Amino acid sequence: MERRARRRRISEARRRRSVVKKLRGLLTNPNPTTCEALIVHCIDFRLQKFLHAWSAERFGYDNFDILAIAGAARDYETIFKHVQLAAQVHNIQTVCVVNHEDCRGYGAEGTRERHSRDLNEARKKINAAFSHLNVETYYLHLDGTFELILP
Numbered sequence: 001m002e003r004r005a006r007r008r009r010i011s012e013a014r015r016r017r018s019v020v021k022k023l024r025g026l027l028t029n030p031n032p033t034t035c036e037a038l039i040v041h042c043i044d045f046r047l048q049k050f051l052h053a054w055s056a057e058r059f060g061y062d063n064f065d066i067l068a069i070a071g072a073a074r075d076y077e078t079i080f081k082h083v084q085l086a087a088q089v090h091n092i093q094t095v096c097v098v099n100h101e102d103c104r105g106y107g108a109e110g111t112r113e114r115h116s117r118d119l120n121e122a123r124k125k126i127n128a129a130f131s132h133l134n135v136e137t138y139y140l141h142l143d144g145t146f147e148l149i150l151p
């Protein structure tokens, strides 16, 4: 019994070291005070695995801020405050707003068209207030596919 528990602890420690090693390979930010992007996405647990992997691959694991709010683009006021702050204190250059399929933050209103409209509206408003920022909008499908939403 004791031996089995010890073996389990050792294999768990090995697994954790392997995860840390993989994450270290994704560290790209040479500057400890700034980062490249702010990623805005929903709180939904089903999508986090896709969002984290995509963000780390796209920008480097230590190179982006995260704002997780239910419905993402649905709450522009909250997005605005955080874009302003991230631009000011972390000198971000890019904002990615990611809405997703079957978002409970939208409920029955969450059609593909509605997500598109809200994402385009958020892009327009961010561009108007922060003309130096590059704004990208995505619709994330439940299978992990990131669909680029263009104006």
Ligand SMILES: [Zn+2]
Pocket (backbone or CB within 6 Å): 042, 043, 044, 070, 071, 072, 100, 102, 103, 104, 105, 106
């Ligand atoms: Zn959601």
